[in-house]
Amino acid sequence: MTLSTENQKMSAKYVLVAAAWPYANGDLHLGQIAGCYLPADIYARYHRMKGNHTLMVSGSDSHGTPVTVRAEQEGVEPTDIFKKYHESFLDTFQRFGISFDLFTHTDTDNHADVTHDIFLKLLENDYLYEAEQTLLYDASTERFLPDRYVEGECPHCNFDRARGDQCDNCGRTLDALELINPRSKLSNSEPEPRKTSHHFLRLSAFNEQLTKWIESKEQWRPAVRNTGSLHRQQTINVATT
Numbered sequence: 001m002t003l004s005t006e007n008q009k010m011s012a013k014y015v016l017v018a019a020a021w022p023y024a025n026g027d028l029h030l031g032q033i034a035g036c037y038l039p040a041d042i043y044a045r046y047h048r049m050k051g052n053h054t055l056m057v058s059g060s061d062s063h064g065t066p067v068t069v070r071a072e073q074e075g076v077e078p079t080d081i082f083k084k085y086h087e088s089f090l091d092t093f094q095r096f097g098i099s100f101d102l103f104t105h106t107d108t109d110n111h112a113d114v115t116h117d118i119f120l121k122l123l124e125n126d127y128l129y130e131a132e133q134t135l136l137y138d139a140s141t142e143r144f145l146p147d148r149y150v151e152g153e154c155p156h157c158n159f160d161r162a163r164g165d166q167c168d169n170c171g172r173t174l175d176a177l178e179l180i181n182p183r184s185k186l187s188n189s190e191p192e193p194r195k196t197s198h199h200f201l202r203l204s205a206f207n208e209q210l211t212k213w214i215e216s217k218e219q220w221r222p223a224v225r226n227t228g229s230l231h232r233q234q235t236i237n238v239a240t241t
């Protein structure tokens with residue numbers, strides 16, 4: 001080994017490229033490739049060429065409402081949907097030459113162990129608390145509805161097909177409970193507000209630490225750093241699902 005490759009090896013950095021985990025409920029579309037996996041792949045290839053120890057990872061999200069809703073629509077089990085689209089993702093990535101070091105899924109024993117461990121450690125250290133929240137409930141399918149599974153009239157511009165999270169006509173962000181004449185996208189029936197209990201992550205406890213860390217990332221674009229928004233939102237905690 002020459003001196004320069006020796007030096008290069010000594011100065012090699014460890015780079016983790018963690019791309020978003022796609023819901024396994026439909027084929028990948030061009031926007032996902034162009035907006036997420038291709039830029040991550042370019043970044044990972046660049047660091048590998050520089051001699052850095054690079055690990056590019058992601059996986060299929062086999063859990064959650066989008067997967068169960070698709071399974072219901074097709075009259076099959078959620079695992080059938082997840083397997084079908086996980087295979088499709090692997091095939092797509094291979095054909096596009098996206099160079100993952102590991103692309104797994106949320107149904108592995110390892111994933112269950114790690115998530116349980118994180119949850120229990122947060123609970124033991126008092127970073128989780130339980131609180132009630134009012135959400136829209138679809139009695140005919142016996143399910144609480146995520147915002148995007150509700151449609152109704154926008155309270156600002158009266159557009160009649162506003163989604164529970166946003167109105168595509170006036171662009172405003174909405175809370176599903178604000179919609180006039182809400183309809184469930186699962187059954188087309190009118191959902192009712194019901195109280196439900198959730199665990200919340202006490203994100204505010206990490207505010208100072210996170211702000212300091214983000215502000216130290218001078219190479220990030222200002223819109224990505226955006227610590228002003230972190231200051232404004234410091235009292236807002238996050239529901240864990």
Ligand SMILES: [Zn+2]
Nearest residue numbers: 154157167170
């Ligand atoms: Zn609107």
